Each structure stands twice: as structure tokens, then as C-alpha cells.
Amino acid sequence: MPAVISSAPWRPRPNPDAATIAAIGDLSGKRVVVMGLGRFGGGIGAARWLAAHDARVIVTDLADRAALSDSIAQLADIDLRFELGGHRADLLTDAALVVVSPAVPQERSPFFAEIVRRNVPWTTEINLFLARCPATVIGVTGSAGKSTTTAMIHAGLSASWSGGACYMGGNIGRSLLADVAEMSERDVVVLELSSFQLADLPRIARRPELAVLVNAFPHHIDRHGSFDAYVDAKLNIIRGATACTPVVIGGHDDRLIARVRDVADSFGGSIIRAGDEPPPTGLTLPGAHNADNARCATVVCRLLGLDADRTAAALREFRGLPHRLEFVGLFNGVRYYNDSKATCPTTATASLRAFDRPVIALMGGKARDVSLDLLQSAIRESARSLFCFGGGGAILADAVRLDATCGPRPVIEIAATFGEAVASACRAARDGDIVLLVPGFESYDEFPNYEHRGRAFAEIVKRFHHVND
Structure with a gap:
């Protein structure tokens, strides 16, 4: 019988971010603006969750209705207002909260500058979720392979996890806000986190109970300004974490490991180098990079006390994700x-x-x-x-x-x-x-x-x- 995660010595009890929840308060009847609907789930999930909490939801996006037709169709059954093709400053009048898409380049957005100037409270979809999630969260980030690694970990959990329900979401394309009400401390969430999502994580206290950094190489420099700033955003996944949070690092990038160690030492976190794992055998997915992803998943499943043979079998059977080999x-x-x-x-x-x-x-x-x-x-x-x-x-x-x-x-x-x-x-x-x-x-x-x-x-x-x- 696999070990139940709640008995693992490294894992503190998940603690929803009470201060953040209190600061936002009851949204019933209040105007809430969703800035950036997008096409990948976060804006849709935020709008649905806010409407379910009886907020008066306004969705604004620079794109027009034609460009967002698929996303709009997914919100056809709820009562909200669309303001598309631009962001009007008057939408912020009497707004109790703005939920800002991670795709928004905040430093270049006049509308975001107006949010700050008016001192309107703002947050993000991923922060709304993390602040309220009672389950153990495994956060996964990296420059490449984070979606595949997230799905591999979820496959391993699905094969032998007995502690509760298993969820997968975040940047992989599914908002989990709607699932929060059904989650418990016995559940586990595998959450893919992009650098854009992680950039605003310091605004809340909650951090993943286990962090995975698959790799890091120059990416999104146009948004972050430099590779150092990009890595800094990634490291928010552990910056401010609780004592003894384990950090799994893929590959053999000594410079990245040194950067992680500088942060992990501040909270007593342990670093596990997945690159030192023996190579997995029998994977369906081709490529050394997918073997590295499987190593990260193997380490995580072992930390959770899962059966090694079942984990290996799940990884061998894993067929990959759409559009990734x-x-x-x-x-x-x-x-x-x-x-x-x-x-x-x-x-x-x-x-x-x-x-x-x-x-x-x-x-x-x-x-x-x-x-x-x-x-x-x-x-x-x-x-x-x-x-x-x-x-x-x-x-x-x-x-x-x-x-x-x-x-x-x-x-x-x-x-x-x-x-x-x-x-x-x-x-x-x-x-x-x-x-x-x-x-x-x-x-x-x-x-x-x-x-x-x-x-x-x-x-x-x-x-x-x-x-x-």
C-alpha cells in the first residue's frame, strides 16, 4: 500500500491563504473586472468562478469578439458583460477587484497603470486558486517540458495514489477554481506554472508544498527583460516557501542548481537532482528531453510514497500531450x-x-x-x-x-x-x-x-x- 502523503515528514499541512481571502472578501453583488479573457482557460475559469460567487462580472480584452469566439462560447450560460476590442478606464469605476491575465505585460499596459493609480485591488486567476486550495499542491515550472512533466506526474499519481482525488491544471490549460469547493486536505493537485503566472505569486503567502523546476534557458526575454529576471520569476515557485519544502531539479545545469540553492537555503528546503536518477526504460515518447521529464516525475512520485513499479508502468504507457512530439x-x-x-x-x-x-x-x-x-x-x-x-x-x-x-x-x-x-x-x-x-x-x-x-x-x-x- 503506497504511503499517504499526509504522513510524509517533509510536507506541511496545506494552509489556504487566509489573509488574501480576507482582503478580497465577499464578492456578492460587487463589480469585478476580468482583464484578459484569452484562449487558454484562465480567464474563462476566473469569470465562471466569479459569476458563481454572484459578482457582477465584466470581461475586457484587447481582442475583438471574432478572435475570442471560442472562449466567449464557453461563457454563454452565465450572466456577465463583455467589453472587447480595448480596455476602457471607466470600467474600473466602483470595481471591487480586477483579475489580471498573466498574458498582460503589466509594465506596458495603460489600463494596468490605471488600476494601480486608482488603487483598485487586483489579483490573478492562479492566485485566487492557490489562496483557497486545501489540497497539497505540486508546482511544476521550467522553460520546456513542464506540461509533459506535469502530465507524467499526474499519470503516476493516477496509477497508485490512494490519499484522495488527483487534479491537474494551471498553465496546462485548465483552471481549477471551479474544483476548489470539492477539494480536501487528502487531495493532491499537480499545477503547471508559467513564468508569467509565477511573477505575481509573491502577492500571496501560499506556495506549492513540492516544487519542480524542469530546466531554465533563455525564453520570454521580451517580457522579462533579461534571463536573470526570467529565472527570478521562475524561482518565485519556492521563494517564501515553508521549511523543508523539497525542490526537484531536472537536468544537470549547475548554474541553475546554484540559483535554486541560494533561495532554498533561506527556508531550509531540500534539493533533489532528478538528473542523477537512472534513465527510465521503455518510454513511448522519444527523446532525451522526455527521459529527463520522466526522471522528474519519478522523483516526485517517490517523494509521495507511491509504488515504484506502478509509477514506472504509468510512465511507459504515457502517450504524451497534443502538439508535443x-x-x-x-x-x-x-x-x-x-x-x-x-x-x-x-x-x-x-x-x-x-x-x-x-x-x-x-x-x-x-x-x-x-x-x-x-x-x-x-x-x-x-x-x-x-x-x-x-x-x-x-x-x-x-x-x-x-x-x-x-x-x-x-x-x-x-x-x-x-x-x-x-x-x-x-x-x-x-x-x-x-x-x-x-x-x-x-x-x-x-x-x-x-x-x-x-x-x-x-x-x-x-x-x-x-x-x-
């Missing part, structure tokens, strides 16, 4: 993988190196100024052919062509559109090949987000083979 299908002997979530050079590099043979790579998207040195090396090592799309693809094609490094260059083709690039890759593939969507750039040139791009890839591949078989 997702297996699309086998057609005419060709294996197709969708890694549309690989939107930066570091994640794209890991994806290219995940396979045991050179791949046919589809790369590109919205152009941006990033170093391509690491990615160029991975392309030369791991790509037999390179089909490029968008401004990012054109930049990447030029960089690979001009690369003076010795060694073979992949065959490069630049397509006018994403769809043309996918069709060309399908035509070029032969029995035994791997076709990999591994953009390395964001999707916003042709698609609203990486999910739309990944779904389009799968649809084009399946349509091509249906038409051309």
Missing part, C-alpha cells in the same frame, strides 16, 4: 510527428535530436530576432531535408545555407505557405522516413496559436494521403 500517424511507411509547441530554438533542437535517424523537418513561423547557432547545428546533424515556411523559415534557411561549418547540408525548400510546405514534405517522404513539424518559431504569422498550427498539420497530412493513396 505527438504521433500523427503512419502513412505509406512514413511516420508523422507534430511538435508545433516547439516554438523556440532550444525546444526545436531537443525535438530534432529525439530520433535515431535524420528527419524531414518542417520549420518556420513568425520571424523574430533569436540566436540560431544551436538550432543550425541540430539541423545539420538531424535533418535530411528542410521545408521552410513563414518569415522565420526564410531566416532559418539563409542561416543554414550560410553556415560555414563542415559537414553535409540538408536539402532546403522554401514554401509560400505552411500548407504548401507540409504538402511538399509529404511528397518527398519515402518508406521509413520521419516527417517532423518542429517550427522553432511562434505561429502568429498564419495561425492564432500553436494548437491551430498543429491541428492544421495533422489535417493536411491525412488529407494528402487520402487524396494521393
Whole structure:
């Protein structure tokens, strides 16, 4: 019988943040503004939760109704008001609270500056949840792999956890605010946390009872200003934690471990290096980076007292998440993988190196100024052919062509559109090949987000083979 987490010596009893709850108070009949509805669940979850507590909810977003149609449809059954296409200052009149989306660049937002100027109380969806959650929280963050690691931990818990219910949410796409009323101290929550969500965590006292930092490399520098500031935001996951909180760190980044140790020493936290774990065997997901994710999940499940054999079996059976090295299908002997979530050079590099043979790579998207040195090396090592799309693809094609490094260059083709690039890759593939969507750039040139791009890839591949078989 696996150990129950409430008996684990390292874990303090979860303590909802009474001071934060008291400061916000009863919202019944009060005007509450949700700043930023977005498309990924947090704004929707906040609006539904606030309406359930009888607040007079106003949702404001810079995007228009057409762009937010999917999110608006999910709120069709509740009574609230939409103010879209901009943020009007008069919405703050008599507002008791503003719930600010983590996607809002606060330092550049006139509306947020007006919130501060008027001294209107504000919070975030994730802080609303953490302040009230009675369950044990496992917080997971990192630059890449945090969603997969979150889901792997949840899979391990689902296989053998007997202490109560298991929940998974946060940045992975599901708000858990609506579930708080059903949670108890016997439950456990696996919560993915982005740097944007963590930036405002110091506004409340609650911290995860167990923290996982999968990795850290330069990302979102346009928002945070520097890599140091980005890492500082990530470290809010443990900054201010209670005594003896364990911190699981993936990989072998000594500089990151030193940064974590500086913070952990302030509260007596213990550091467990998941990179020292033996490699997992029999994983379905390809790639060394997924083996690192599984190591983190293995350590967490062991800390929770879960059965090691059941954990290992759950990780072997884990099929991954959509758009993260997702297996699309086998057609005419060709294996197709969708890694549309690989939107930066570091994640794209890991994806290219995940396979045991050179791949046919589809790369590109919205152009941006990033170093391509690491990615160029991975392309030369791991790509037999390179089909490029968008401004990012054109930049990447030029960089690979001009690369003076010795060694073979992949065959490069630049397509006018994403769809043309996918069709060309399908035509070029032969029995035994791997076709990999591994953009390395964001999707916003042709698609609203990486999910739309990944779904389009799968649809084009399946349509091509249906038409051309």
C-alpha cells in the first residue's frame, strides 16, 4: 500500500491563504473586472468562478469578439458583460477587484497603470486558486517540458495514489477554481506554472508544498527583460516557501542548481537532482528531453510514497500531450510527428535530436530576432531535408545555407505557405522516413496559436494521403 502523503515528514499541512481571502472578501453583488479573457482557460475559469460567487462580472480584452469566439462560447450560460476590442478606464469605476491575465505585460499596459493609480485591488486567476486550495499542491515550472512533466506526474499519481482525488491544471490549460469547493486536505493537485503566472505569486503567502523546476534557458526575454529576471520569476515557485519544502531539479545545469540553492537555503528546503536518477526504460515518447521529464516525475512520485513499479508502468504507457512530439500517424511507411509547441530554438533542437535517424523537418513561423547557432547545428546533424515556411523559415534557411561549418547540408525548400510546405514534405517522404513539424518559431504569422498550427498539420497530412493513396 503506497504511503499517504499526509504522513510524509517533509510536507506541511496545506494552509489556504487566509489573509488574501480576507482582503478580497465577499464578492456578492460587487463589480469585478476580468482583464484578459484569452484562449487558454484562465480567464474563462476566473469569470465562471466569479459569476458563481454572484459578482457582477465584466470581461475586457484587447481582442475583438471574432478572435475570442471560442472562449466567449464557453461563457454563454452565465450572466456577465463583455467589453472587447480595448480596455476602457471607466470600467474600473466602483470595481471591487480586477483579475489580471498573466498574458498582460503589466509594465506596458495603460489600463494596468490605471488600476494601480486608482488603487483598485487586483489579483490573478492562479492566485485566487492557490489562496483557497486545501489540497497539497505540486508546482511544476521550467522553460520546456513542464506540461509533459506535469502530465507524467499526474499519470503516476493516477496509477497508485490512494490519499484522495488527483487534479491537474494551471498553465496546462485548465483552471481549477471551479474544483476548489470539492477539494480536501487528502487531495493532491499537480499545477503547471508559467513564468508569467509565477511573477505575481509573491502577492500571496501560499506556495506549492513540492516544487519542480524542469530546466531554465533563455525564453520570454521580451517580457522579462533579461534571463536573470526570467529565472527570478521562475524561482518565485519556492521563494517564501515553508521549511523543508523539497525542490526537484531536472537536468544537470549547475548554474541553475546554484540559483535554486541560494533561495532554498533561506527556508531550509531540500534539493533533489532528478538528473542523477537512472534513465527510465521503455518510454513511448522519444527523446532525451522526455527521459529527463520522466526522471522528474519519478522523483516526485517517490517523494509521495507511491509504488515504484506502478509509477514506472504509468510512465511507459504515457502517450504524451497534443502538439508535443505527438504521433500523427503512419502513412505509406512514413511516420508523422507534430511538435508545433516547439516554438523556440532550444525546444526545436531537443525535438530534432529525439530520433535515431535524420528527419524531414518542417520549420518556420513568425520571424523574430533569436540566436540560431544551436538550432543550425541540430539541423545539420538531424535533418535530411528542410521545408521552410513563414518569415522565420526564410531566416532559418539563409542561416543554414550560410553556415560555414563542415559537414553535409540538408536539402532546403522554401514554401509560400505552411500548407504548401507540409504538402511538399509529404511528397518527398519515402518508406521509413520521419516527417517532423518542429517550427522553432511562434505561429502568429498564419495561425492564432500553436494548437491551430498543429491541428492544421495533422489535417493536411491525412488529407494528402487520402487524396494521393
